Amino acid sequence: MADDDYLDAIDYTKDTLDVEDFKEIRHAVKLQDVFRTYKFGKEEITALNGVSLVINQGDFVVVSGKSGSGKTTLLNIIGAIDLATSGRVFVMDVPINDYDESFRSTFRLDNTGFIFQSYNLVSTLTAVENVMFPMQLSSKNQSELRDDAIKLLEDIEMGHRLDHLPWQLSSGEQQRVAIARAMANDPAIILADEPTANLDGESGQMIRDLLAKLNEQGKTLIVMTHDEDIINRKGVRHFTLKNGELNQNV
Numbered sequence: 001m002a003d004d005d006y007l008d009a010i011d012y013t014k015d016t017l018d019v020e021d022f023k024e025i026r027h028a029v030k031l032q033d034v035f036r037t038y039k040f041g042k043e044e045i046t047a048l049n050g051v052s053l054v055i056n057q058g059d060f061v062v063v064s065g066k067s068g069s070g071k072t073t074l075l076n077i078i079g080a081i082d083l084a085t086s087g088r089v090f091v092m093d094v095p096i097n098d099y100d101e102s103f104r105s106t107f108r109l110d111n112t113g114f115i116f117q118s119y120n121l122v123s124t125l126t127a128v129e130n131v132m133f134p135m136q137l138s139s140k141n142q143s144e145l146r147d148d149a150i151k152l153l154e155d156i157e158m159g160h161r162l163d164h165l166p167w168q169l170s171s172g173e174q175q176r177v178a179i180a181r182a183m184a185n186d187p188a189i190i191l192a193d194e195p196t197a198n199l200d201g202e203s204g205q206m207i208r209d210l211l212a213k214l215n216e217q218g219k220t221l222i223v224m225t226h227d228e229d230i231i232n233r234k235g236v237r238h239f240t241l242k243n244g245e246l247n248q249n250v
């Protein structure tokens with residue numbers, strides 16, 4: 001079978017598609033000639049300009065590029081937060097661009113975990129409540145979910161700060177809570193947008209180590225960053241975005 005034919009063979013009947021029913025996932029992410037343009041008054045901005053990319057499960061992909069080059073746009077499209085203007089977007093072999101928001105939001109919760117530069121924790125929720133937040137679709141009861149969230153926080157040495165609100169945590173601690181939250185539904189893919197940009201040396205190193213550990217555990221990592229320590233990690237596939245065009249660095 002040609003590389004792309006299998007995608008046509010899958011029955012993508014709306015509402016019945018469940019990634020877990022797939023016998024085998026071919027690619028974590030596959031982008032085919034993806035464009036994202038924004039209309040801004042009379043101007044048209046091309047944030048992504050024909051991006052094609054295949055990411056296998058377990059890959060550690062890093063994309064760097066100047067401010068405005070399209071990094072966040074690319075991450076949002078892979079994370080099913082934003083829609084491509086044209087081209088095809090497959091995540092875990094599912095053409096997420098073809099589905100409505102309700103499908104995409106469930107898909108997003110199940111399959112991807114997001115980590116942001118500025119943590120994006122809910123300011124009125126404690127550390128453990130922030131981690132429980134994405135678990136809303138689970139069939140478990142609140143006390144089981146809380147136990148799961150505590151376990152995730154303990155795994156990243158945050159067990160002593162469970163009931164702190166975000167403002168009662170240091171920057172590095174907030175980012176660790178954000179990592180635990182990204183892991184809440186045990187997603188196959190972790191997406192991170194400049195995760196170490198706001199952190200000092202020691203906290204940054206802890207986050208780098210945690211990301212590496214997640215990749216060693218089999219998670220697919222897609223990280224937008226200029227952080228040389230991440231880019232130069234062994235096994236990292238490094239790409240550069242320039243004016244919305246993606247190129248692989250060799």
Ligand SMILES: Nc1ncnc2c1ncn2[C@@H]1O[C@H](COP(=O)(O)OP(=O)(O)OP(=O)(O)O)[C@@H](O)[C@H]1O
Nearest residue numbers: 038040045047065066067068069070071072073074
């Ligand atoms: N909602 C929007 N409407 C119009 N233009 C947008 C919108 N979002 C992004 N853009 C433009 O698309 C381009 C890519 O933006 P994007 O946020 O992806 O860049 P980035 O590489 O993440 O930059 P940074 O490093 O500053 O975060 C920029 O020129 C930006 O101004």
Ligand SMILES: [Mg+2]
Nearest residue numbers: 071072073193
């Ligand atoms: Mg950005």
